[in-house]
Amino acid sequence: MSKLLRIGVLASGGGTNLQAIIDRCMDGTLAAEIAVVITNNPGAGALDRAGKAGIETLCINHRNFSQREDFDNSVVKALQDADVDLVVLAGFMRIITQTFIDAFPERVINIHPALLPAFPGLHVQPQAIDYGARFSGCTVHFVDGGVDTGPIIMQAVVPVLPDDSADTLAARILEQEHKTYPRAIQLIAEGRVRVDGRQVIIEPACPPALTSLVNPSIDG
Numbered sequence: 001m002s003k004l005l006r007i008g009v010l011a012s013g014g015g016t017n018l019q020a021i022i023d024r025c026m027d028g029t030l031a032a033e034i035a036v037v038i039t040n041n042p043g044a045g046a047l048d049r050a051g052k053a054g055i056e057t058l059c060i061n062h063r064n065f066s067q068r069e070d071f072d073n074s075v076v077k078a079l080q081d082a083d084v085d086l087v088v089l090a091g092f093m094r095i096i097t098q099t100f101i102d103a104f105p106e107r108v109i110n111i112h113p114a115l116l117p118a119f120p121g122l123h124v125q126p127q128a129i130d131y132g133a134r135f136s137g138c139t140v141h142f143v144d145g146g147v148d149t150g151p152i153i154m155q156a157v158v159p160v161l162p163d164d165s166a167d168t169l170a171a172r173i174l175e176q177e178h179k180t181y182p183r184a185i186q187l188i189a190e191g192r193v194r195v196d197g198r199q200v201i202i203e204p205a206c207p208p209a210l211t212s213l214v215n216p217s218i219d220g
């Protein structure tokens with residue numbers, strides 16, 4: 001059996017993306033092992049999920065650091081100690097510094113609950129509704145020095161429905177997050193992903209999506 005990709009997952013919240021990654025590692029569709037789960041939030045549900053799966057956890061509370069760099073250095077050291085190949089941000093609600101990115105060049109990925117470059121930043125599901133967007137979705141991307149600006153690996157699209165609340169839209173997006181994030185990590189584990197400027201090249205290529213979507217439907 002070839003070596004499993006060692007990943008470090010950073011999460012601040014409930015950890016449903018972490019759970020999806022754990023589940024895919026367990027059922028063998030993701031050839032990775034989670035070396036460590038790190039949170040900045042002592043109350044993160046992600047800690048329980050990792051604990052139940054027998055994964056090493058670490059809480060590094062950002063409130064104990066006066067400088068962002070010091071917090072990042074501490075997280076970077078923990079990830080290096082765990083000897084991770086890839087850093088996976090899964091609902092990690094801290095902006096990471098260039099020092100962090102330099103420690104893991106093209107080895108930090110994030111999932112964002114919108115179709116970037118639309119709606120970067122926080123609380124984006126209500127923004128998509130307020131804007132009147134007809135579609136939203138999720139984006140898996142490499143992390144660069146900006147906020148949600150790095151090269152895009154994979155996106156999934158969902159419709160925004162007339163009676164959506166932020167919660168119903170977030171749930172519809174989350175369902176896609178749970179499918180796309182493990183799949184994107186698997187492509188990296190297979191060594192099929194490289195970055196060329198803004199383009200992410202996948203070789204051998206995955207079949208492209210060939211369906212166009214119109215919302216509301218033109219058939220009615």
Ligand code: GAR
Pocket residue numbers: 011012013014015016017018090091092093111112113121122123174177
């Ligand atoms: C997910 O929707 C993720 O895309 C988002 O936080 C949620 C975490 O859910 N991430 C961001 O907004 C990053 N800026 P989870 O804890 O259940 O995985």
